[in-house]
Every structure is written in structure tokens, then in C-alpha cells.
Amino acid sequence: MNAPLELMAFAGVLALGQFSPGPDMLLLTRTALKEGARSGVLMASGIATGLTFHAALAITGMAVVFERSAWLREGMHWLAAVYLAWLAYQMLREWFVHVYSGARYEEVKPSSKKGAFVQGLLCNLFNPKVVVFLAAVVTPFLAGERPGWWPWALWAIVVIEGLTLWALWALVLQAGPVKEAYRRAGPWIMLAFGVAMIGLAVKIVVGVL
Template identity: 35%
Template sequence: MFSELFWAYLIAISLLTVTPGVDTLLVMRNAGRGGFRDGCVTSAGICSGLFFHATLSALGISLLLLETAWAFSALKWAGACYLIWLGLGSLRQAVKHKSASGAEAPLVARQAVPMAMSFREGLLSNVLNPKTALFYMALLPQFVDPAGNAFQQSLMLAGVHFLLAMCWQCGLAWMVVRFREVGIGVRARRLLNGLTGGFFIAMGARLAGN
């Protein structure tokens, strides 16, 4: 019984993992900012947040958040503000590179970014995302065998998601770094930062408006 549930979950979570979203863009942006390590540490932060949501789902706190309007609204606004903050940071980077690139450089120097900063950005992006909380609340119970320990199963399923997402996002980080090595210039990075910043701000505004 559990085996059938597991394979169904694996298919569902794989499709979710490869679907582009805020996490994907954040990993790509940070990989372009500080290299492969920056992207992978950001991914580790994002994926660590999955255990937070799995724990809430298993304990039923996600359901409580849904039924408590002020708590869910607070989570939504915190997530919206964080997305807008990330977006403004990306736009500042785009403007910074525009003003600093009098002559087009073949390769942009990587920034020395503390690992704690990269991890924190990824973790907060995931933990403060109410859509992730809703997804875990709705999805995980469908794949938990009621005859077993719900908490242990939820963490195990989150662990599977962790491994899949880490592999996928680190692969994306490697691709970004590889493109840099074959000659991506200032304009391309500025475009990525501009698009990412606009996307984050738009998502934050939409989240706040819902």
C-alpha cells in the first residue's frame, strides 16, 4: 500500500520540482551572483524549509493557520514583503552593473557571498511562502499511510523532495555558471537580475493583494 503511495508521490513531487517558480529564479540569480557554491547553498536553504512545512503539516498547524485568518494573513504579508525585498535587491544589482559597465566585459566577477547569507535567503524564501504551506497541507496527507506514523512519513516524504530539489536546483546552478564560463557578459547578467527582480516584486504584490 505504502509503495503505491510512494511512487505516486514521487511522480507528483518530481513534476512540482521541475516547474519554474520563485525558488528556481532565486537559485539561478544567486549562482550568477556568487558562483556554483552560492547557488547550491541557496538551494540547501530552500530545501531545508521543506522539513518545516512537513512538520507543520504533520502536526496539523497548517490547518490551524488556514482557519485562523489573522495568522495566515500575517504569513502571507511576511512572504510578500520578503519577495519584494528580494526583487528590489535584484533590481539594484541590475542598475549597479549597468552603471559599472562602461565597456562590455566578457565575464562578470563573482561576489564573495557568505554561505550563511545564501542559506538564509533560500530558507526564508521557502518558509515564508504560504503557497508551499498550502501545498504541503493538501498534498502530503494524500500520500501518508494512516496505519503508520504520520510524522515520520511526512519527514521521509519531505526528505525525498529535498533530494530531488537539491539535484535539480544544483544542476541549474551549474548551468548558470557554465554559461558564464563560455562568455556571458554584463548585459546578460543585468537582464537576468532585471527579470528576476521584476518577477519577485510582481509575485509579492500579487500575494499581498490576494
């Protein structure tokens, strides 16, 4: 297989993993629906910034060290579980307030640039499964003799594709029918996202214990 086809195959595998249900997708979807395109794109930028770190670890082989260091792995899992539980609390509290106040569920004022970006960054950085997934995907594409630029190309694909696809997803969610459906069922969508975040946090804790 020639280099362009290999890189395309690598990008395709990454896209499948990127849109599998996980903390990044849930948080970005919730933010883009509730706060609009600007906050969604900023959060996508934060997630992509986290990917710069995870991709570097995976490509340099540090993911193996991460997996073999029990204290580091468990510490990151606990951090991830606490952060997801905190996000779940925020979503469930918002659902409770809207349901029991009887207020109309509208799009809210976007978060600050720093807020949306940092939330996306922390959500990605505190997810230890990202570096493990990237290591599994990258390893076959690093086998054999490769030119010096090859690892950099893989790293760039991870980061650029992550930013591009997440930003496009945030923009797609701004479509009229999607936004109208969210206005009608917003609190219940928020409840579903909160419960999903709790489920992810519990899954991480169970994996540590």
C-alpha cells in the same frame, strides 16, 4: 498500488511543483548564475532546511490550522511580500548600477556561507504557499491505513528531493554556454528577475487585500 510505487508517484508530483516558477526557483537561479555553484548549493541547502519545517506542518495537519487562522495567514503573506520586494530592490539596484556605469557584467565573488544559506532559508520560510502546496500533495498519500514509518518517509522525500534537485539545478547552470550567455545578458536577466519578484510580491498582497 504498492508502497514503492506510491512513494515514486509522490516524488514525481513534488518535482513538478518544485520547478514551477516561484520565489525559490527565481532566487536560486539568479544566485547560481551570478555567484557560482558554491553559493547555489548553499542556497539549495537553506531552501531544503525551510522545507523541513513546512513538510512537518503539512504532514502533521497544521496546514489546516494555518489556513483557518486569518491573522497568521495574512501576517505570513505580508512578510513574504516585504521580503520579495526587498530582494527585487536588490536586483533592480544592481541592474541600474551595471547599466549606467557601463561596467562589464562578470561573475562576482560568492556570498558568505551564512549569507547564501540564510537567504534560501528565509525565502522558503516566508512563502506561505509552500505549506499549502505540500498539504495538498501529502493528503492523498496519507489516506487509509499506513505503517508508522510512512509519514516519516514522505517527510524525508520532501526534504531530500528538494535539496538534491535544487543543488543539481545550481550545478547545471554552471555549464559553459549558460554562463557565457549570462555574462552577455546578465544585467537584463537581473532586470527580469527583479520584475518577476515584484510581480510575485504584488500577487501576494492582492491575495491578502
